[in-house]
Amino acid sequence: MQAVDSVFSGGAGLKVRGQALVFDADDTLWENNILFERVIDDFLHWLEHPTLDKTEIRAILDDIEAANAVVHGYGSKMFLRSLGDCLERLRERPATPQELRHIDELAAALVEGRVELVPGVAETLADLGSRHDLLLLTKGDTDEQQRKLDVSGLAHHFRDIHIVAEKDVDTYRWLAREHGLTPSTTWMIGNSPKSDILPARQAGMNAVFIPNDNTWVLEHTELDPDDAGVLRLRSFAELTDHF
CATH class of the missing domain: 3.40.50.1000 (HAD superfamily/HAD-like)
Known part of the structure; x- marks a missing residue:
């Protein structure tokens, strides 16, 4: 900057x-958003896509977050919802329980209380x-x-x-x-x-x-x-x- x-x-x-x-x-x-950015980095690394690169996936996630913020407000709950929505959009199917658990594990630092x-x-x-x-x-x-x-x-x-x-x-x-x-x-x-x-x-x-x-x-x-x-x-x- x-x-x-x-x-x-x-x-x-x-x-x-x-x-x-x-x-x-x-x-x-x-500090707050740096915690979310670390989770996003891990999410992008985990969520591989056959045609989209990380920058393109991040743009999709940003759009999903912007829409969800209007309806669901701000914070870690909206963020976790957005990660799940992003996964479902890119894989064109509902997220499995295992995938949702993995997203929760990636975002554990957001709810640790530090x-x-x-x-x-x-x-x-x-x-x-x-x-x-x-x-x-x-x-x-x-x-x-x-x-x-x-x-x-x-x-x-x-x-x-x-x-x-x-x-x-x-x-x-x-x-x-x-x-x-x-x-x-x-x-x-x-x-x-x-x-x-x-x-x-x-x-x-x-x-x-x-x-x-x-x-x-x-x-x-x-x-x-x-x-x-x-x-x-x-x-x-x-x-x-x-x-």
């Missing part, structure tokens, strides 16, 4: 105490929490996201936590109403252009984009390089240089 500069062209509002900072969770506070924090997250949240109002906004399966949050040990940093089915502009407008936030002094902090940055900006909030090399492909989209309401950082720890 191309390097980004730690520069905010707008300048206004930085280093001002008492702002509302809203944090994404997956791939912002802790959480790997992004470097500097715990210390940075503790520092920011001494000056600002911290909220957490994450999407996905409620039980799965709550489990990761519990294991992470980060919940105490946030005044309130919301696990939602989708993070679109209506979600951010609802969040502002729910907590009486002033959008112009509220910052959404995350790694996903699609779910964290663009809809927050559309709701009138500022945003901090912290890229993660392992961001899910379906969360990618282009950002306006001239948008003065987006602060681009290289790392989570850099937040304390600006807030």
Whole structure:
């Protein structure tokens, strides 16, 4: 991924105490998608096809995941369903019980309960929490996201936590109403252009984009390089240089 500069062209509002900072969770506070990518690599290696290569199979899987996410939401359950659907589409028959068991075995790491924090997250949240109002906004399966949050040990940093089915502009407008936030002094902090940055900006909030090399492909989209309401950082720890 191309390097980004730690520069905010707008300048206004930085280093001002008492702002509302809203944090994404997956791939912002802790690593998440890299676990799914490892499973996909193993799945593609196992699922050989006589005419399609791994890149072509991955494109089919991405399409299946995109469709399933609309109906079934996000998380490991939807992901496992998508792997099974991909197998059935490519082999043109229902998956056997043995094949489904093998998929479960490939994805075992997703449900083991381990959480790997992004470097500097715990210390940075503790520092920011001494000056600002911290909220957490994450999407996905409620039980799965709550489990990761519990294991992470980060919940105490946030005044309130919301696990939602989708993070679109209506979600951010609802969040502002729910907590009486002033959008112009509220910052959404995350790694996903699609779910964290663009809809927050559309709701009138500022945003901090912290890229993660392992961001899910379906969360990618282009950002306006001239948008003065987006602060681009290289790392989570850099937040304390600006807030």
